[in-house]
Amino acid sequence: MKKTITLSLIVSAFLNAQTITSVKYEGLIHLSDDMASDITQIRVGEEVDPNKIDKAIKSLYKQGYFSDIWVSHEDNNALVFHFKEKSNISSLELNGYKSKDEAESVFQQIGVKKGDLYDATKIEKASFALKKKIEDEGFYDTVVEVETIPKDESIGLVFNVNKGEKIYIKNIDFAGANNLSHSELQKALANKEEDIAGWLPGLNNGVAKIDQLEYDSARLKDTYMQNGYLDAEVSDSLMRVDSGSYKADVSYKIKEGEQYRVGDVSIASLPDGVDKEELNDSLKLLKGKVFNVNKMRTDIELIRDAVGDLGYAYAKVSPNFHKNDTTKTVDVQYMINTGRIVTINDVIISGNHTTKDRVIRRDIYLAPNDKFSIKDLKDSKNALQRSGYFEKVDIEPQRVSEDTVNLLVKVKETHTGSIQAGGGYGSYQGFMLNASLNDRNIMGSGIDGSLGFDLSKVSTNFNLSLSNPRVWDSEYSGGIDLYKSKYEYSSYKDDSFGGSLTIGKKFGRHLKGFLSYGYSDTQIDIDESTYTGYTLYTDSDLSYKKGMVSTGLTYDTTDDYYTPREGMIASGSLGYAGLGGDQKFLKGNANLGLYYGLEDAVDYDLILRYKLKANAMKDQGNISPAEKLFLGGVSSIRGYEFKSIAPHTDTTDASGNIVRKFSGGMKSLVNTVEASVPLVSSANMRLAFFYDYGMIGETNFNEIQKAGYGASIEWYSPMGPINLVFGRAVNADNLDRTSSFEFTMGTRF
Numbered sequence: 001m002k003k004t005i006t007l008s009l010i011v012s013a014f015l016n017a018q019t020i021t022s023v024k025y026e027g028l029i030h031l032s033d034d035m036a037s038d039i040t041q042i043r044v045g046e047e048v049d050p051n052k053i054d055k056a057i058k059s060l061y062k063q064g065y066f067s068d069i070w071v072s073h074e075d076n077n078a079l080v081f082h083f084k085e086k087s088n089i090s091s092l093e094l095n096g097y098k099s100k101d102e103a104e105s106v107f108q109q110i111g112v113k114k115g116d117l118y119d120a121t122k123i124e125k126a127s128f129a130l131k132k133k134i135e136d137e138g139f140y141d142t143v144v145e146v147e148t149i150p151k152d153e154s155i156g157l158v159f160n161v162n163k164g165e166k167i168y169i170k171n172i173d174f175a176g177a178n179n180l181s182h183s184e185l186q187k188a189l190a191n192k193e194e195d196i197a198g199w200l201p202g203l204n205n206g207v208a209k210i211d212q213l214e215y216d217s218a219r220l221k222d223t224y225m226q227n228g229y230l231d232a233e234v235s236d237s238l239m240r241v242d243s244g245s246y247k248a249d250v251s252y253k254i255k256e257g258e259q260y261r262v263g264d265v266s267i268a269s270l271p272d273g274v275d276k277e278e279l280n281d282s283l284k285l286l287k288g289k290v291f292n293v294n295k296m297r298t299d300i301e302l303i304r305d306a307v308g309d310l311g312y313a314y315a316k317v318s319p320n321f322h323k324n325d326t327t328k329t330v331d332v333q334y335m336i337n338t339g340r341i342v343t344i345n346d347v348i349i350s351g352n353h354t355t356k357d358r359v360i361r362r363d364i365y366l367a368p369n370d371k372f373s374i375k376d377l378k379d380s381k382n383a384l385q386r387s388g389y390f391e392k393v394d395i396e397p398q399r400v401s402e403d404t405v406n407l408l409v410k411v412k413e414t415h416t417g418s419i420q421a422g423g424g425y426g427s428y429q430g431f432m433l434n435a436s437l438n439d440r441n442i443m444g445s446g447i448d449g450s451l452g453f454d455l456s457k458v459s460t461n462f463n464l465s466l467s468n469p470r471v472w473d474s475e476y477s478g479g480i481d482l483y484k485s486k487y488e489y490s491s492y493k494d495d496s497f498g499g500s501l502t503i504g505k506k507f508g509r510h511l512k513g514f515l516s517y518g519y520s521d522t523q524i525d526i527d528e529s530t531y532t533g534y535t536l537y538t539d540s541d542l543s544y545k546k547g548m549v550s551t552g553l554t555y556d557t558t559d560d561y562y563t564p565r566e567g568m569i570a571s572g573s574l575g576y577a578g579l580g581g582d583q584k585f586l587k588g589n590a591n592l593g594l595y596y597g598l599e600d601a602v603d604y605d606l607i608l609r610y611k612l613k614a615n616a617m618k619d620q621g622n623i624s625p626a627e628k629l630f631l632g633g634v635s636s637i638r639g640y641e642f643k644s645i646a647p648h649t650d651t652t653d654a655s656g657n658i659v660r661k662f663s664g665g666m667k668s669l670v671n672t673v674e675a676s677v678p679l680v681s682s683a684n685m686r687l688a689f690f691y692d693y694g695m696i697g698e699t700n701f702n703e704i705q706k707a708g709y710g711a712s713i714e715w716y717s718p719m720g721p722i723n724l725v726f727g728r729a730v731n732a733d734n735l736d737r738t739s740s741f742e743f744t745m746g747t748r749f
Contacts, residue, residue: 018077020046027083030065030117039063042079053079065117086117090154096161097134109133118148118155130159136211139164140246165246167208168194174220176254180227188223189216191237191250208248213237220252225293230323230330231257260291263322263329267303269336273310279303291330303334308374311341313397313405342372342397345404351411354444355389362473363387364395365509366407372397377407379509381559384409388561389416389441415718416441446470448479461485467502477504477514496522498546513553514573519580521545524626544624547580548587558595562721563676563686563714565597565607576620577627584621590614605681609674617666628664629696631706634742636670637692639708639727641737647698650735660735667701670694676714684716690727706730 022044025036037043040056057069060081068084092114094103107113110129111122123146131144141164149156172193174185186192191213194206217234224232235253242248265285270276282302284295300317307315315338322331344366349357361367363383365376377395384393391414397405417439436452447468454461467479482499498520506512523543552573558564571591578584592612599605613636615629633642648662676688689711697703710727722743729738 018048020044020048020079021076022078024078024080025083026080027085029085031063036060036081040081048079056081064119086119087150087153087155089114089116089118089157090151091149091156093156093158094161095158097130097159097163106130106133112157118157123157127159130161134161134163136209138166138207138209140167140241140243141165167210167241167246167248168206169208169250170194170206170247171249173249173251174254175251176256179229179256179259180223185220185223188219190219191216208239213239213250217252220254222293224254224256225291228259228261228290228292229256230260230291230321231255233257258325258328260323260328260330262287262289262291263324263327263331265299265332265334267334267336269338271307271310271312271336271338274306279306285332296332299334303336305374307336307338308372311343311371311373312338313342313372314339314399340403342403342405344368344370344372345400345406347407347409348398349409349411352413352444354413355411355441355446356444358473359389359441359444359446359470360384360409360411362470364407364409372405382557382567383509384411385560386556386558387446388414389446390414414716459485459487469504475506477506477512478502479504481518493523493525495524496520498522510557511553511555513551515549515551517547517549517579519545519547521581522624522626544583544622544626545581546577546583546627548575548577548583549579550575558593562716563607564593564595565599567595569593577623578620582622583624583627584619585623585627586618586620588616605678607674607676609672609676611670611672611674613668613670615668619666625662625664628666629668630662630664631668631670631694631696632737633739634723634725634744636668637694637706637708638690638710638712638725638742639692639729639738639740640706640732641739642742644737645694645704645706646696647703658735663698665696665704666698668694668696669701679713686714688712688714706732706736 020042023037023040023042025031025033028036031039039059042052042056053071057071060066060069060083065085066083067086070082072080072082074080089112092103092107092112094100094106098106110126110133112126116122127144127146131142134142134144141162143162143164145160147158147160149158169191170193172182172186172189172191174182177185190209192204192206195203197203198205214236217236220234221232224234233255238251240249240251262285265280265283265287267276267279270279279302284298284302285291296319300319303317304315307317315336318335318337320333320335322333324330346368347361347364347366349360352360364380365383366373366380370376377397381393381395384390390411392412394408394410396408396410398408399405417437419435419437433455436450438450438452440448442449447466449466451464452462461484463481463483465479465481467477469477471478479502480499481502484497485494486496487494498518500516500518502514502516504512504514522545525543550573552571554569554571556567556569558567558569569591570593572589574586574588576586590612591614592610594610596608597605598608617623617627617629629646630643631637631645632640633644637645646662646665648660650658650660653659671693672690674688674690676686679685679687689709691707691709693705693707695702695705707730708727709730710725712726713722713724715722715724725742725744727740727742729736732738
């Protein structure tokens with residue numbers, strides 16, 4: 001209205017087509033006069049044009065800075081644009097929903113932040129978005145009101161929320177479903193019926209997920225396609241809510257149709273270079289089996305990968321169906337459109353604020369001018385994840401032209417280092433001081449280093465280690481370790497120092513080897529007259545020197561350093577003690593870790609793990625009991641104390657107490673099975689259930705057999721990985737030392 005009146009005044013004032021002598025802009029804050037002039041396109045010397053002025057006002061409004069604009073004129077034929085700018089939002093408050101710490105994230109999701117200009121329309125949209133967000137979480141009768149609080153030249157906003165009540169699904173009706181069970185159909189849905197005691201972990205609480213309701217019909221259709229019902233029809237979901245009890249019923253109308261089995265499966269237009277026989281053997285759709293759309297999707301991915309390894313980055317694979325209604329079979333032919341062979345134009349890395357580009361590039365197996373390869377891309381991603389430097393890695397092809405792509409390597413760095421310091425006082429140890437500094441990626445160089453010490457009245461410990469997995473970005477690695485430790489207890493003393501040098505080499509993408517030499521000098525003196533403890537060795541003097549050379553291989557195809565979900569780790573090593581020192585023995589070990597994530601199969605982030613550790617030693621002239629094998633603790637059989645399981649003899653002292661004296665084992669074997677599930681996903685915390693079974697002996701593996709089971713909390717914390725273990729020993733005897741709780745830091749899960 002104001003704009004129309006203003007234009008009328010201008011028209012009457014310039015009936016004789018007066019010439020504009022000047023143009024002024026008053027009240028501007030966010031725009032300069034020059035910027036406003038560029039927007040209005042009104043110039044001195046022009047004749048006044050009401051249509052042009054109206055257009056200028058509209059253009060200025062589009063900038064989003066103004067709540068009001070009007071134009072006046074002065075006696076000397078000057079035009080003056082007057083502006084009332086919108087207020088800045090100086091504060092945001094959220095009441096009735098989420099915590100204060102989470103409020104910022106909520107405002108970000110609905111598109112409002114401090115410093116924005118107040119716009120009533122925008123705030124109304126934000127209010128609606130917040131209401132929808134809450135309703136999508138299963139709430140009903142949600143109310144969101146926005147309160148404005150005027151301040152000096154700004155405005156504060158308070159979002160007051162009444163979440164309403166949660167909707168609980170009491171019943172789901174699948175009308176027309178005869179061949180698939182109610183439980184099988186419901187398993188596919190995001191919205192499920194409320195179970196009895198649904199509040200328990202693993203059971204359905206029945207809370208409606210409104211935002212997922214529209215997709216549940218497609219999920220049901222997909223379930224039928226997984227079971228061969230190619231003609232199945234599923235209606236949209238219908239939810240009826242009782243506004244008094246906030247209970248809901250959901251119904252679907254289903255026409256199942258006939259079940260089809262797989263007929264002939266073929267691949268058309270397969271390019272040269274692909275092993276057709278090998279590819280056909282790997283296909284998951286098998287003749288005579290019930291058709292499963294998930295297996296077809298897997299086939300498409302297998303074919304795309306096989307073709308992509310030849311450089312066809314944008315190959316398309318489309319299935320053609322030929323149904324036979326008489327035999328109830330369906331022939332599937334995979335049609336391939338390869339497109340053109342693609343080469344790499346450039347590799348663009350982002351997100352690495354600390355890690356140097358060269359450290360990342362050395363694990364990327366595609367470089368400019370290389371032919372594109374799906375296998376190389378996947379191997380590159382897994383190699384970067386295995387480095388332990390990154391929380392997340394994405395590698396995406398970006399089309400530059402029909403035959404070139406850029407590789408966009410996006411990384412999110414993780415915490416690789418920590419500084420820890422502490423102290424305390426104990427009645428026996430006296431004052432204690434400890435500190436440690438470690439980093440797996442020093443200054444982004446990829447070098448791994450640690451330094452630490454512990455000091456008290458009875459102990460002194462110092463350690464230093466430094467290793468470079470890729471010396472000068474080559475295939476070679478190198479490392480050095482030094483340590484010094486001293487314990488003085490009432491019944492024994494332990495004083496040792498040592499170090500090692502290691503060199504290594506990569507052999508391809510997954511295999512690496514090492515050669516190392518270590519030397520240690522250990523002095524252990526036990527006073528049997530005062531020692532009535534548990535882990536007393538058979539010898540009272542365990543002092544020895546050891547010079548040992550070792551070599552080994554590691555094969556690693558896992559997809560992550562700390563929490564792998566696929567792949568395997570296999571390693572083996574052989575060491576000989578006898579090059580210096582007084583110890584002479586052989587020691588070999590073999591380790592295997594298998595990891596299998598089931599998220600794609602069961603739509604839940606379940607990880608299965610199997611681990612095996614085998615060790616064997618052979619006396620070549622002299623071996624101290626302290627160098628022999630022991631089991632027990634986090635790294636072997638949980639539920640037992642560290643190094644508490646080994647060949648031993650039980651004797652009785654002068655007081656009639658039984659003392660267990662260990663001689664140590666020469667052979668050991670440990671098997672572990674684990675199942676890991678999310679506990680608090682937002683905090684990178686998981687819960688794992690485990691069962692450990694091991695054996696150890698002097699001449700045979702199975703002389704002593706022990707087992708343990710329990711659960712552990714795996715937390716990838718800001719300080720690094722923390723593993724809290726709650727274990728229970730199986731069939732422990734009276735002299736076994738058991739442990740119900742242990743924890744470790746910095747180990748891979």
